[in-house]
Amino acid sequence: MKTKVRTSGGMPGPWPSRGQGRFPRRSGSSGTVDDVGLSRRGLLQAALVGAGGIALGGALSGCATPAASGSGRTSVMIWDLFSGGDGALMQEMVGAVAQANSDISVDSTTLAWGAPYYTKLAMASSGGRPPEAAVMHMSRLAGYAPGGLLEPFDLDALAELGITQDDFAPAVWEKAQFDGQLYALPLDTHPYIAFNNPAIAGDAGLLDADGLLSIAPGADAFLDAGRAMAEVTGETGVSWGYLRDPAGCWRMFWGLYSQNGGAYDLTPGKPAEIDEQAATEVFEFLQAMVDGKVAATNQDGGAASGRFMSNRTGLMFAGEWDLPMFRDAIPDVGGTPFPTIFGQPANYADSHSFVLPKQAHADPAKREATYRVLAGLLKEGLTWASAGHIPAYQPVVKTPEYQELTPQRDYAPAAEVAVFDPDAWFTGGGSDFQTRMGDSMTDTLSGKASPKTAVDRMLSEMNRFLSQPSPA
Structure with missing residues (x-):
C-alpha cells in the first residue's frame, strides 16, 4: 500500500x-x-x-x-x-x-x-x-x-x-x-444527533430504564426538557452553536423542516418552492430554544462544545464525528438520534x-x-x-x-430516518449553498429578525442558485 x-x-x-x-x-x-x-x-x-x-x-x-x-x-x-x-x-x-x-x-x-x-x-x-x-x-x-x-x-x-x-x-x-x-x-451514514451527559440528564429525569435519553415528542416537551437540565446545571440545558457555523445551521433547519413535513421544488429556471409555513414554524421553535435558558444566545460551536464538555449543559447537538472529542471529556457520553420535535421522526445526515x-x-x-x-x-x-x-x-x-x-x-437507528440535502447540482456538503443558507438564518436565530425574514432570505438565495444553468 x-x-x-x-x-x-x-x-x-x-x-x-x-x-x-x-x-x-x-x-x-x-x-x-x-x-x-x-x-x-x-x-x-x-x-x-x-x-x-x-x-x-x-x-x-x-x-x-x-x-x-x-x-x-x-x-x-x-x-x-x-x-x-x-x-x-x-x-x-x-x-x-x-x-x-x-x-x-x-x-x-x-x-x-x-x-x-x-x-x-x-x-x-x-x-x-x-x-x-x-x-x-x-x-x-x-x-x-x-x-x-x-x-x-x-x-x-x-x-x-x-x-x-x-x-x-x-x-x-x-x-x-x-x-x-x-x-x-x-x-457510512454520519447524522446530526443529540449527545447527552448522563449525569445531568439523569438528574433531570430524562433517562429511561436502559440509561438512554428519553424526551417525549413535541416542541413543548423538548423545551421543558431543556429547562429541566438547566435547573440541574444552574446555567442552560442545551448546547447548540450557530454563530460562524452555517453548515450546522443548515443541518439543524433541514432536519427539523423534514420532521415538519416540508416539501420542496428546486427546478432550475423556476422560482424555488418550499413550505413557508413549515419553515416558519421551525424558526419559531429555534428562537424559543435559543432563549438564554434552554440554550445560550449568540453562541458559536466552540463555546457550545466547551459548555457541554465542562458539565454546564446536559445535551449537545452535533455531528456524530464529534464523538471522540466528547468522549475524552465525558467518558460515558450518551448519544441518540435527533429528538422528534415535530410530527415525524427524521434525522439530517450525509454519507x-x-x-x-x-x-x-x-x-x-x-x-x-x-x-x-x-x-x-x-x-x-x-x-x-x-x-x-x-x-x-x-x-x-x-x-x-x-x-x-x-x-x-x-x-x-438515525440511519433509518436519514434525510439528505435536497437534490440539486449546487447543494451538498462543503457547498456554497449550505453557507448561504446558514448565513440567511443568523439574524433570525440571534433574535434580530423575524422567522419570516429567514424564510424570505433563504428563498432569495435559492432563486439565485436556480437562475444559474447547471454545468452538467
Whole structure:
C-alpha cells in the first residue's frame, strides 16, 4: 500500500419533492463527457460543479492514475478527503484490505475536502484520467452523476462480493441512485444527533430504564426538557452553536423542516418552492430554544462544545464525528438520534461514499480489482465505527462487536430516518449553498429578525442558485 497526503483536509429516507424528480437532466443534454481531452468549456463546467457553481477554489490539476507496478500486481488508486483521526482509520482499513488482496497495489491519496477536492475530482473525471475510485459526500451526487462525471456500479459484480441492496438502510440506498442505477457505494451514514451527559440528564429525569435519553415528542416537551437540565446545571440545558457555523445551521433547519413535513421544488429556471409555513414554524421553535435558558444566545460551536464538555449543559447537538472529542471529556457520553420535535421522526445526515469517476479507457482488470477493494473497505466498517460513524453496510452494524460500542449502537437507528440535502447540482456538503443558507438564518436565530425574514432570505438565495444553468 502506498499513501500520499496532498493537503490536510477535514470533515467534518428519500426526501419528498414536488415536480422535480431525482437529479433532473437538462433538455438536450446527453449526460456524457468526451473520452478524449478536456475542452475549455468542459474545464469550466467541471470547475463550477466541483466548487458548487460559485468559484474555482483549490488546485485544478488532477493526479494521473499510476500504471500497474512491476511486481505484476494490479494498481488501484483511491482519492479520499480524510485527515486526522478519520484519515488514520482509513489507512488502517486500506492496509487490511491490501494485505488480504496481495495481487492488488492500493494507492491511497488524501486531498483537502470542500471545493478544492470536488473541483479536482470533476476535472479529473472530465479529462478521463481520474483515480479508479474516490470518496464523495453523497449529498454532492446530484452535481456529478447527471453530467456523466461518474460511472454506475455493476450490481451483479457487487453481489458476487457479498454487497447487495438488502445490506443498506433504504433511505441511504435510495440517495445513492440516479436514473435507476447505483452511482455511489455508501461507506457510512454520519447524522446530526443529540449527545447527552448522563449525569445531568439523569438528574433531570430524562433517562429511561436502559440509561438512554428519553424526551417525549413535541416542541413543548423538548423545551421543558431543556429547562429541566438547566435547573440541574444552574446555567442552560442545551448546547447548540450557530454563530460562524452555517453548515450546522443548515443541518439543524433541514432536519427539523423534514420532521415538519416540508416539501420542496428546486427546478432550475423556476422560482424555488418550499413550505413557508413549515419553515416558519421551525424558526419559531429555534428562537424559543435559543432563549438564554434552554440554550445560550449568540453562541458559536466552540463555546457550545466547551459548555457541554465542562458539565454546564446536559445535551449537545452535533455531528456524530464529534464523538471522540466528547468522549475524552465525558467518558460515558450518551448519544441518540435527533429528538422528534415535530410530527415525524427524521434525522439530517450525509454519507461518505465511494464513486467510480469516468474513465476514458476503462481497464477491466483495474475495475475488477477496484470492486474487490471497495467491498473489502465496507466490510472493515467496525474500524470506521470507532470514530463514531455508522457503517452503511448493515451486516457490520448487526455484529456483536458493533453492538458493544456505546453510544454508537444507540444512535445507529438515525440511519433509518436519514434525510439528505435536497437534490440539486449546487447543494451538498462543503457547498456554497449550505453557507448561504446558514448565513440567511443568523439574524433570525440571534433574535434580530423575524422567522419570516429567514424564510424570505433563504428563498432569495435559492432563486439565485436556480437562475444559474447547471454545468452538467
